[in-house]
Amino acid sequence: MTDSLTEPLPGPSPQPLTADMFDPECPNRAMPIRLEAKWAWLIIRCLEGGPRRFSELRVPLARVTPKVLSESLRAMERDGLITRTAYPENPPRVEYALTDLGRSLLGPMDAACEWGRRHLGRLLDAREAYERRRAPGPSEPARPSSPARP
């Protein structure tokens, strides 16, 4: 079971997830939520415009198996980020919707997206340059045994 968002980090954890980790004065303050808990980010985006049914979510998340999607949704429901409403009809209908708490995540998410729009290109450039430094040509065996990298 994916623990979705927070989760005090099972075993070896930087901190046991205390409140002062979010005090700007605390030097060790850490990221509380695994905002990108693999699918949570995308699910929130899918629900941004209103409630969605399970099968509706499966369209943009086609690469997520129903099992994993279901687990993710339940974990998010557990954390109070979304609600699950089942209508006793036939065929059954279930709708997922963002809570206020879940919606409050849109702010930090937008901040991160804004960072991506402005800086991701530079990061990818740096990565490409780094890889090219290690593999100058396709004829190179790559990874000289010891030197390189000042």
Next chain:
Amino acid sequence: MTDSLTEPLPGPSPQPLTADMFDPECPNRAMPIRLEAKWAWLIIRCLEGGPRRFSELRVPLARVTPKVLSESLRAMERDGLITRTAYPENPPRVEYALTDLGRSLLGPMDAACEWGRRHLGRLLDAREAYERRRAPGPSEPARPSSPARP
């Protein structure tokens, strides 16, 4: 090797990490960086106040083995988030420092921390309430076979 931050997500990915994913108009825009790539977040915080040596980083990150710390640092160096400077002394000395690109992450990170300070308590409350609903007492076997959860 931990791929640190971005990484187009190896196999089944929601999107191949294109630029328009960061367009606020794109409904599928996703989180580009795995901001919390396990240790990257904490490393950035450790470097926030200035360059640090490898052994200095090991103090606040005592639970990270040198192997993993080394891998994380190299991945971040590859992505242009930090620099690695080795001084040819004896004993050897190496200093890691944030680049401008790495420092630009502090903005989104602070936004996330601010979210944590304001809302994390509510998330934890919701989680606790959910778990208690499933395990009302220590005498309960938990997980009734089918009902519960409207």
Next chain:
DNA sequence: CCGTATCCCTGACGATACTG
């Protein structure tokens, strides 16, 4: 001091099939 080299283990997923 600053890392690498090995080994191994776990838990998050993915594939596929099947129910209420």
Next chain:
DNA sequence: CAGTATCGTCAGGGATACGG
């Protein structure tokens, strides 16, 4: 339609030991 059950994989990363 809305999931669950079962099985398998595989990469992240922890433990330990060693090298420049």
